[in-house]
Amino acid sequence: MDANRNEVWNDNSLLQRANKEKVRVIACGAIAREVIAVCKANGLGHIDLHCLPAIWHAYPEKIAPGIEQAIAAARAEGIGRIFVGYADCGTGGELDRVCAREGVARIEGPHCYSFFFGNTAFSENDDDVTSFFLTDFLARQFEAFVVEPLGLDRHPQLLPMYFGNYRKLVYLSQLEDGELQAKAKKAAQYLGLEYEYRFTGYGDLTSALTGL
Template identity: 50%
Template sequence: MQGLNDNKLTETGLPLTQKSGRVLLVACGALAREIIDLKKANGWVHLDLTCLPAKYHLYPDKITEAVRDTVAKHGDAYDTIFVVYADCGTGGLLEAACKELGVEMIAGPHCYSFFEGNDRFAKQAETEITAFYLTDFLVRQFEAFIIKPMGLDRHPELRDMYFGNYEKLVYQAQTDDPALTAKARDCADFLGLAFERRLTGYGDLATALAKL
């Protein structure tokens, strides 16, 4: 996260008062690496980033209030705040809050959709009801975000109860990384699912940030 020179910073490195056309991205921690990579690749030095805990992926009821608090905390320091969350299981509450706060958010039901491209994902959704999706982040954090929360490390017999209706694991690869692909294949084997890899890149995430 990059603040402005000669400007007092908060404990997170975000500027307190000076705006100067800067944009604050309020993002899910699961997207931090991808956003930082896009910033570096495109020279988007006017974008600052603050992330909410990635574990909210498991507790979507916490997302809306956390976004409200973050916008309230930093709103006076920025000309624009953009929320890098899709609906993410909030049942429309996050979208309603963003409208009330006067800030925009990325479109889509979840990150699997906007990485694939929302239009493309919507067209194929009906034929992929039995697909379980992983992104780069979830492949890296498979144990912390899938195995342990579901108790599969303690009760492996639960696997078929949770995943018995799935047919394949779709790895949406943001990066072309053979090691991550191998790990994603291991994840599919662990869950007893067929494996498919799609190099989606950053999808609509890149498009949305480019507009800023």
């Protein structure tokens, strides 16, 4: 009987230790592929990825409460280390307030376009004020994550209201993929914007994850 209790205790102890050694990355579903790719390329097997709905990209008011709940769930599992795989992403500082209360860090930058490009370089590029950005994810999911949430499929007359002040669409690509480039060009044509392609790779996402 004592031996059985010891086995159970040892199993629980091993589980607790394993959980403490993990890093739970709570990330936007829109960067799931990229997080997985960086982890595979850099041997980051200790990272335990948990993604929140990518569509929150269009509803940023849901991000901070969702992160708070996901942090609580991770701690209930006994996860010792947690990292937030979001930039501010339109939360207006609310995500930072959650992170400060919970004592966790997040990816630096205002949004994913910035950290893919590189936060320092992005902040120094004044030309981007009139640019609308796509990532690989948004090039793949342009209709579902741009056209439909804005209602442009139902009310195309709204297009000038949303995009009249933009000059160009800038595709920040993580992979050099001809099919995705074609989709991005088509998106630029749909919006009536000039098209610009910039290969960024994973930018600051790599250093954020390898530094954990």
